[in-house]
Amino acid sequence: NAGVTQTPKFQVLKTGQSMTLQCAQDMNHEYMSWYRQDPGMGLRLIHYSVGAGITDQGEVPNGYNVSRSTTEDFPLRLLSAAPSQTSVYFCASSSGGQDYGYTFGSGTRLTVV
């Protein structure tokens, strides 16, 4: 049981490049989210999904796209990377039961130069 798997763990991008951060969970969770963590800013919600085919914006969605074609996968796309997107990105999933909130992946550290 792997839980929430994020790839890659580290990535350096040049400004303007595009990439996809991968997130997969094997717990059959309906709910999945992407957060970014920046110094002094805590965890801010980028996008989230309440089930396959359903996504919605969080607090800081600009510059990011998501899709949820399967229950297991929730990729985060950066179409044109900017230095302001340098951050640590966490994917999380939940069964929707509020007792345990989200299970988080180990994160992707992204640097945009």
Add this chain to the structure above:
Amino acid sequence: DQQVKQNSPSLSVQEGRISILNCDYTNSMFDYFLWYKKYPAEGPTFLISISSIKDKNEDGRFTVFLNKSAKHLSLHIVPSQPGDSAVYFCAASGRNRDDKIIFGKGTRLHILP
């Protein structure tokens, strides 16, 4: 506007003493509150939660207190241990399963030997 506030960026506590981490919220629609713990280079892990119908929830050394009228919750760790040194995030969600979870900025707890 920050809906979940952790006003203390850091806190130092002697080993064996009580650690008290505070959290305030502004959204009266929040119905469920969670605490997460995060070590460096790892994803956050769920610690303890409380529903708005309760004012206290206890799990071993960890107790969360909720004061709805003051829109304030606190996490008590007794006794504090070296392994408790981490960043603690307070989070809140509405009563619906589809409601997103909003996090505070976190408090870094240092347990001193």
